[in-house]
Amino acid sequence: MVDAQIAHATQQIRAAQGGTSPRPVIESFFDEPTYTASHVVYDPVSREAAVIDSVLNYDAASGRTSSDSAQAILDFIKNENLTIVWQLETHAHADHLSAAPWLQEQLGGKLAIGAEIVRVQEVFGKIFNAGTRFARDGSQFDHLFKDGDSFRIGEIEAIALHVPGHTPADMAFVIGDAAFIGDTLFMPDFGTARADFPGGDARQLHRSIKRLLSLPRETRLFLCHDYKAPGRDHYAWETTIGAQRDSNLHVHDGISEDDFVAMRTKRDATLSLPNLIMPSVQINMRGGRLPEPEENGTRYIKIPLDTL
Numbered sequence: 001m002v003d004a005q006i007a008h009a010t011q012q013i014r015a016a017q018g019g020t021s022p023r024p025v026i027e028s029f030f031d032e033p034t035y036t037a038s039h040v041v042y043d044p045v046s047r048e049a050a051v052i053d054s055v056l057n058y059d060a061a062s063g064r065t066s067s068d069s070a071q072a073i074l075d076f077i078k079n080e081n082l083t084i085v086w087q088l089e090t091h092a093h094a095d096h097l098s099a100a101p102w103l104q105e106q107l108g109g110k111l112a113i114g115a116e117i118v119r120v121q122e123v124f125g126k127i128f129n130a131g132t133r134f135a136r137d138g139s140q141f142d143h144l145f146k147d148g149d150s151f152r153i154g155e156i157e158a159i160a161l162h163v164p165g166h167t168p169a170d171m172a173f174v175i176g177d178a179a180f181i182g183d184t185l186f187m188p189d190f191g192t193a194r195a196d197f198p199g200g201d202a203r204q205l206h207r208s209i210k211r212l213l214s215l216p217r218e219t220r221l222f223l224c225h226d227y228k229a230p231g232r233d234h235y236a237w238e239t240t241i242g243a244q245r246d247s248n249l250h251v252h253d254g255i256s257e258d259d260f261v262a263m264r265t266k267r268d269a270t271l272s273l274p275n276l277i278m279p280s281v282q283i284n285m286r287g288g289r290l291p292e293p294e295e296n297g298t299r300y301i302k303i304p305l306d307t308l
């Protein structure tokens with residue numbers, strides 16, 4: 001079957017690598033408490049840029065938020081004189097709060113996520129009893145991407161790919177010859193993302209991963225997380241399609257879909273939920289905006305008991 005979106009992305013990657021279109025420059029930032037890699041990707045000529053998967057720090061014990069991690073991104077953008085055109089989220093993260101609204105306030109850029117966020121809003125809107133005032137139509141975001149949508153960062157062409165499985169709404173962003181693949185694949189020595197959150201699906205994740213793995217081998221891949229694999233003493237978040245196909249623990253060439261689903265399902269059953277899933281999902285499904293303050297001026301996070 002011809003996958004027109006992958007064919008289009010392949011063309012774009014080859015043009016960037018062949019020198020007929022510009023390659024993006026990427027600066028990554030790692031938030032160790034949540035093991036999250038955020039990326040600033042920019043066109044070195046026009047200096048237009050996008051921020052991908054920024055982190056707002058949150059201390060669960062005290063309920064205190066801070067912008068320390070995002071400040072480093074802000075400082076970099078100001079030092080480099082970049083103009084932010086997009087604040088991109090690969091998905092509604094369950095392990096950290098998004099700093100996109102905080103960065104957007106100071107730098108602008110359209111806040112965007114995958115169009116299937118409405119399914120996440122439906123499922124978690126019920127879990128958090130969000131009520132009728134919470135619109136489940138994605139209107140908290142400035143833009144919703146569908147599979148195959150094109151966009152630009154300066155002169156650099158980009159394409160959004162829908163890669164569900166970890167959540168129903170996951171997107172990968174192929175920007176020039178670099179792909180930002182969110183929670184699908186991790187480093188080859190660590191494997192793949194879990195698929196057991198509400199709305200997740202291991203078989204769907206496998207199909208999404210296989211689509212990504214059909215991109216050119218030289219495609220630069222940037223991940224959303226790294227946890228250090230056993231035997232590795234440093235964090236890493238950049239690899240290639242070729243390295244994933246040769247040696248990804250869970251999905252290297254030769255592993256069947258049924259074997260992957262069996263492995264993933266068995267492994268997911270042993271994982272505890274992320275520490276910050278409750279605050280993260282209820283805030284990130286609203287575009288990272290904190291809940292409105294109550295009449296005493298304080299914002300509160302809800303915890304549903306005996307639900308997840």
Ligand SMILES: [Fe+2]
Binds near residue numbers: 091094095166
């Ligand atoms: Fe995630």
